[in-house]
Amino acid sequence: MMQADTTQNFINQNRVLAQDSIDTGTTTAKKFLTEKPSQNFESKHLDKPSGDGITAIFIFASLIIAISNVVYRRRFRDLLRAFLARNYSNQLMRDGDIYKEQVGALLLILYLISVPLFFSLCILHYFPDYHFELKPVIILILLASFAAIWLYRIGFINFTSILFKTNKASKEVATHIFIFNLISGISVLPFSILYFYSESSTFLIFGLIIWGLIQIYRFIRLFAIGLSYAIFSGLHLFLYLCSLEIIPIVIMLKVLSIFYL
Numbered sequence: 001m002m003q004a005d006t007t008q009n010f011i012n013q014n015r016v017l018a019q020d021s022i023d024t025g026t027t028t029a030k031k032f033l034t035e036k037p038s039q040n041f042e043s044k045h046l047d048k049p050s051g052d053g054i055t056a057i058f059i060f061a062s063l064i065i066a067i068s069n070v071v072y073r074r075r076f077r078d079l080l081r082a083f084l085a086r087n088y089s090n091q092l093m094r095d096g097d098i099y100k101e102q103v104g105a106l107l108l109i110l111y112l113i114s115v116p117l118f119f120s121l122c123i124l125h126y127f128p129d130y131h132f133e134l135k136p137v138i139i140l141i142l143l144a145s146f147a148a149i150w151l152y153r154i155g156f157i158n159f160t161s162i163l164f165k166t167n168k169a170s171k172e173v174a175t176h177i178f179i180f181n182l183i184s185g186i187s188v189l190p191f192s193i194l195y196f197y198s199e200s201s202t203f204l205i206f207g208l209i210i211w212g213l214i215q216i217y218r219f220i221r222l223f224a225i226g227l228s229y230a231i232f233s234g235l236h237l238f239l240y241l242c243s244l245e246i247i248p249i250v251i252m253l254k255v256l257s258i259f260y261l
Contacts, residue, residue: 054134057113058193064110065186072103079103083183086221093175104182111185116142118188118211121195122204149248153177156244169229173222180218184211219245 068076079098082089098104116139124134154174161170191207194200219241226237 053136054117054196057117058189058196061110061113061189064106065189068103068106072101072106075101075103079107079179079182082179086225089172089176089179092179093172098175098178104178107182107185108178110189111181112143112147114185114189114192115146115211116140118192118207121192122208125195125201125204145252149252150177150181152248153244160240164231166229166231169225169231172225176218176221176225180214180221184214187211187214215245 075092075096075098078088078092078095082092092098119142120134120139123138154177157170157174157177161167187210188207191203191210195203195207222241222244223237226232226240227234232240
């Protein structure tokens, strides 16, 4: 009888030890799955500029497009058509002076906001080693640079129109440059917004491709306009357009590289 009791006590003790082992193992497994050492987590600071001011700029730029499309619908669509085909640009010039119209002024403001902001984001993303920050001064510097390029082109066109007595051709060239600038400001704005809130460089790449294609298309359009007037040979016209389009950009990049790189 005593031997039976001893055997039963031994079995009960083994059951208790086995149950404790199972409980301990289960608790350890739960801790392993749910708890991780605190040193494995490191706080990371995202180098992203303050979004309040940039968001306000995006809202303001979007309002400009909305007002232009709603209030000045006909002229806004004429502007888009003029970008696509030269005959529509001639119609645009016959219907009025786009420089002096309110829709032209609104879209010029959009261009001076959208394009510098887009390239500021490109600089911030593609040149992290230079520790650029998206500050108003950077945007203003780029704005002044693009405005200086545009003013140089207008001055160069006016000078050559007086020198070679090509008032009609020069006016058409200046108008096309103005139209393409306005369209480029509209085109890069969505890519700036998408990149800023997603931080995906794909949108910057697409924006740069679209902006580059617009500049190539403008160069081809201006070359076709020059050939249609038959004032200069193709070689002289090509040199003229290089002086008009490429030289100011090269000078701007050189100046910016001297002061900021």
